[in-house]
Amino acid sequence: MNNWIEVNVAVTHEAVEAVSDVLISAGTKGVAIEDPQLINDLRNSGTWELTDIPEQMNTEIVTVSAYYPDDEELNGRLAFIDAGLMAIEERIGNYRFGNTRFRKLAEKDWANEWKQYFHTTHVGKSLVIKPSWEDYEAKPGEKIIKIDPGMAFGTGTHHTTNMCMENIERVLKPGMTVYDVGTGSGILAIASALLGAKEIVAVDIDAVAVRVAQENIKDNGLSHIIDVRQGDLLAGTSGQADLILANIIAEIILLFLQDVPLRLKDDGIFLASGIIEERVPEIEAKAKEVGLKVDNIDHRGGWVVMQMSKVM
DSSP states (O other): OOEEEEEEEEEOGGGHHHHHHHHHHTTOSOOEEEOHHHHHHHHHHSOBSOOOSOOOSOOSOEEEEEEEESSTTHHHHHHHHHHHHHHHHHHHOOOBSSOOEEEEEEHHHHHHHGGGTOOOEEETTTEEEEETTSOOOOOTTOEEEEEOOTTSOOOSOSHHHHHHHHHHHHHOOTTOEEEEETOTTSHHHHHHHHTTOSEEEEEESOHHHHHHHHHHHHHTTOTTTEEEEEOSGGGGOOSOEEEEEEESOHHHHHHHGGGHHHHEEEEEEEEEEEEEGGGHHHHHHHHHHHTEEEEEEEEETTEEEEEEEEOO
16 A cells, blocks of 8 residues: 655635645645635535534634655655745745644545545535445435545535536536546546536546546446546547536646637537636636637635637
């Protein structure tokens, strides 16, 4: 079993995306964001089957975590993170609460960490996300997503994934072809398949995420619909899709936005999530530059999902 190093940085809400960018640039392919305000919102929303997490009293501190293999590259990664966090402080001033924390843990231990926060959750009109360690009896019309995050990211509880799934439910039509860029745990690909997509390509650059996504997709009986590939964003796809999904971060979306029109059918839809509200004008400007227009923006908790299409 591989050992991993967990890196935790306690920051202000305003610094979450900048810190996430540094951690991802250091070699992780996603971050875990423990937002006390989000936890309170979920507790009060009625969407959780279980609400045994106590109300969070201090909502000003957000913990951003990332995981790195404990290998020969670790020291270089940690030095890069330290320099990146200091550079943020030079730009925006003091944003950290205490020192960066480190913890060594095995892959199995990492997965178990989720069990205290991740419970059966309702999303949109028909989707229900159920972790492997909980029992749930489906009601008529509900579509159950069985998910185990393992060492990948994506449980559906964060605003970004939650909103993205709601938008998939709204725009996806049966028979569509879907590309899921940065699939993580595979949750968006699974939701798309359950909602009627006929063919899905799920791509992630991280080999661990690919393995976890494959396992989750197999557990949901959808391996015949979803093809999981290791690749770099849209470079891992060919042809064109009716619907492209990217629940990543603004910085990465900006990197491959120019490739979206090439991989999107003329009447296709691009859903971009993982974007904080402050980055919307930048995304809109880049979209216009590459021949995309923004058709809809959903907001929740300081995050947005942007729906785009090709300018014809």
